[in-house]
Amino acid sequence: MRESVFRESSAEPRTQSVPLAHLSLELGHLYAEDFEAGPERLREHFAEVRLWADATRASAARRTGGKRPRVSTCFLVDDYFTRFSTPADLVPVVLAEAERAGLVIDYLARESGCAEADRLEPARSVLHRLVESPPPGSHGLRPPVAVTGWLSNGQRTPAARRAMSEAPAWQPPRETAARNHSVFMDVELWSEEEGGRRLWSCPFLAAVWQLARLGLLRHLGEPVLTPQPWTDGAFPERWDRLPPLIQLNGSAAPFSAYRTCTLLPNRFLPVEDAVRIILDQTDVDAGALRQITERSVHEGVRVPPAVAQRATYVFYEAPSALSSGAT
Template sequence: MTEAVFRETSAEPRTESVPLSHLSLELGHLHMEDLREGPDRLRRHFAAVRPWIDAARAAVAVLTGGRTLRLSTCFLIDDYFTRFSTPAELVPMLLSAAGEADLVIDYLARESGCAIAEDVHLAEAVTRRLVESPPPGSNGFRPPVSRTGWLTNGQRTPSLRTSAAMTATRWKPPSETGAVRHSIHMDVELWDDRDDHRTWSCPFLAAVWQLSRLGLLRDDGRPVPQPAPWKGEGFPDDWDDLPALLRLTPSAAPFTAYFTCTVLPTRFLPVEHAVRVILDQIHVDSTALGQIAERSAREGIDIPVQIADRASYVFPPGL
């Protein structure tokens, strides 16, 4: 006789799916020192960005097989490391400069929202999903990322041991895991702790930002952050009063997407290399991954298995 087993449905958290655009196109990720230069700096930025938008559209349109392209745009403001001006003063200036270049910003995000959004400690939650890739021949001597705050894409140069009871370790070059003949080794600082306060690094927050745009962040099964609609009224005077993610265009395509493309100045290239190192070592929610894989299969769109390969970049000259 088979014994029936009953479970409370609330005991099994349901992973909610997210709507998906084909492409999330980031029109800028400027820091406050850039924004201090005022409207002219913003105009130059969007004028430099504009010619590359059509190219990004065309590249993703090939992947959709001729279907109508679902594309949303976003812009990230740094209010985490430094704060300048107010949303009431800055956001209208930003939207006006974009409009002069015939560009529309559908979603506006605050970088501090990559650390904490909707009372969810996003950055902290992502650290619990870090799974370091041990390099070949590693012996466990290296402390884990949870203790050091550093993540690497390979084998570091061994530290010299000078204790009399130990033989000094012979120097060896660092090596990249999975290198193609020659290594490009990188060590990435994810955070630092000073005066009982943790400050997340720019690469780590940017990795959280990519996961958010790719629809891979969940809190107890709930997608986070979720875009808050803008009601067309004025913007607040305090950054903390602005939602972590704001939908500026009511009819915009979904914020989350199969692919992301980010237009950045070349000085951000090392940061985005670090982002790829981080994304390659995050154990993403398997149900969320499965939902996106199933949806893309129904649409006949091939998406890479590796999360980092779903993100692309444009570094226009002179930006």
């Protein structure tokens, strides 16, 4: 006689799915000094971005077999490292300059939402999901990333021995998955401020942002950093009064997508290199990953197995840098 098996329903966590576009296209992620330079800097930025946005949409259409792809746009404001201006003053200028260039911003996010959003801490949650790739020949002597706050893509140069001992021969760092030669990187994920407050690094918050755009952030199976419709008209005077992620266009494609493309000035290249190292060593929610993979197959838009490969970039040289002679 077959025995009945009883389980608590709470013992079977269910992963909630999220709507998905084909592509999440980020139209900007600028620093405080870019906004302080005035509308002209934003005008230059969006004029350049428009060229690449059109090409990116065409590429997305090719991936969907010529069908019109679902593409949503987003813009990230850095209110985490520097609190400047106000949403009431800044957001209308951003939207106006984007519109001048023929662009529509569907979703606007605050970078601080990648650290704390809706009483959750997405950054700390992702930290707990980091799984370091052990370099060949390592013996577990390096403290874990949760202790050091540093994540690398290989074996660091061994530390020198103590005084009075034989000095070892210098050894170079080694990339774990090197092809012929190593490209070694060591990424700082956070620093400690006075009072013990943890200040998350720009690459780490950007990795959280990528996971949100790829629909892979979950807390107890529930989506994290979900867009809130903005119908209040005027924007508030304080950043804390603005939800972490707002939907500005009611007819927009979903915020999260199978793939992301980020359009940035080329000075962001080191940051985004670091983002990919973080994504490569993040054990994302298995249920969310399975859902997206199955849906992509059903739609005929297969995605790469590696999460980091789902994020693409276009880096351009800012016109202002060309005119000023800056590098």
